[in-house]
Ligand SMILES: Nc1nc2c(c(=O)[nH]1)N[C@H]1C(S)=C(S)[C@@H](COP(=O)(O)OP(=O)(O)OC[C@H]3O[C@@H](n4cnc5c(N)ncnc54)[C@H](O)[C@@H]3O)O[C@H]1N2
């Protein structure tokens with residue numbers, strides 16, 4: 509059995525096929541990664557702009573009174589010109605005449621009887637944003653690999669960009685196994701339970717804007733499992749099994765993976781919850797077998813699948829954000845597996861490990877805002893000791 513660290517480095521090292529590129533409207537691309545470098549299609553600003561409300565001046569040395577010849581508002585499409593000794597009323601964002609050599613703030617000037625008089629000695633080019641000051645036409649606006657965020661969308665929009673080529677996010681199949689599972693809305697018969705893992709994973713994906721997700725529910729039957737996996741391998745970038753990955757007589761996932769010639773990259777990790785975790789690859793597709801126990805299923809998703817999805821989407825191999833914080837109480841581990849413990853970080857940044865850590869239970873997960881990672885060798889922790897946290 510391999511360690512958590514070994515398992516994570518195997519997931520990280522798994523070779524991702526070069527992603528195709530998709531074109532999408534800029535307005536839909538927030539959170540996606542640019543597949544290509546974008547070169548600015550224009551100078552920005554496209555014309556010298558006034559940075560202040562005031563007066564554009566054609567300055568003449570030592571002269572402080574100027575003839576006011578007109579007004580230039582933002583959006584003005586006619587280029588006005590000033591001869592030496594002339595001024596025009598101007599507003600922030602308006603085009604500065606090429607013959608003006610400064611803009612005076614209105615606070616620093618007085619207008620009277622068609623004249624403007626400075627009250628401050630101006631500097632040449634003051635309050636003029638030169639054409640192309642932010643970016644010149646054909647200069648690199650954003651590099652390939654850039655993660656588009658709010659500011660990037662605004663920046664590209666300001667350059668008149670309407671469409672961008674991005675790295676597609678993975679298509680995902682979630683295959684839930686188990687004869688005992690029924691959907692909410694149907695009364696439970698003896699021995700049945702409600703499906704939760706699929707809904708939990710799908711909503712976790714949707715929250716992270718991964719929406720090309722299809723779900724399948726299969727019975728504990730070898731042929732059905734083999735056929736569903738074969739179908740999924742032809743269609744999806746990532747296949748996530750829930751359940752059926754342990755050693756029971758009705759656990760068919762492992763056998764179905766072998767019969768579909770999926771290459772096993774690892775099976776079983778020295779961790780709790782989620783020991784019988786499977787990771788494999790066939791062609792460009794990755795396959796995870798998450799244990800059916802719900803808390804093991806969600807933990808495996810957070811720790812191993814989220815960073816792989818990030819990588820498949822063109823981002824760094826990073827999942828939940830990590831930090832350290834002090835424990836609010838002493839803790840002594842049982843067993844010999846690394847632990848991911850549902851925990852709550854309080855408003856003072858102190859960590860309480862919650863009750864109800866069984867991998868069959870989700871209530872603690874529902875109340876947790878972090879997972880505490882307890883590595884192999886870390887047997888006793890004292891109150892106040894810093895622990896590694898994954899933030900939920
Ligand atoms: N003899 C052994 N038995 C088990 C071992 C072992 O090493 N030797 N490992 C145990 C561990 S640890 C885990 S974790 C589980 C994992 O089992 P499976 O992945 O095969 O999961 P299932 O048996 O299908 O289900 C386990 C449990 O979870 C419930 N479940 C399954 N799917 C869902 C779902 N979609 N929604 C809600 N609940 C689900 C299922 O009813 C079971 O109660 O194996 C141990 N056994």
Ligand code: MOO
Pocket residue numbers: 779780781782783784799801804867868
């Ligand atoms: O590894 Mo399992 O998740 O303990 O129940």
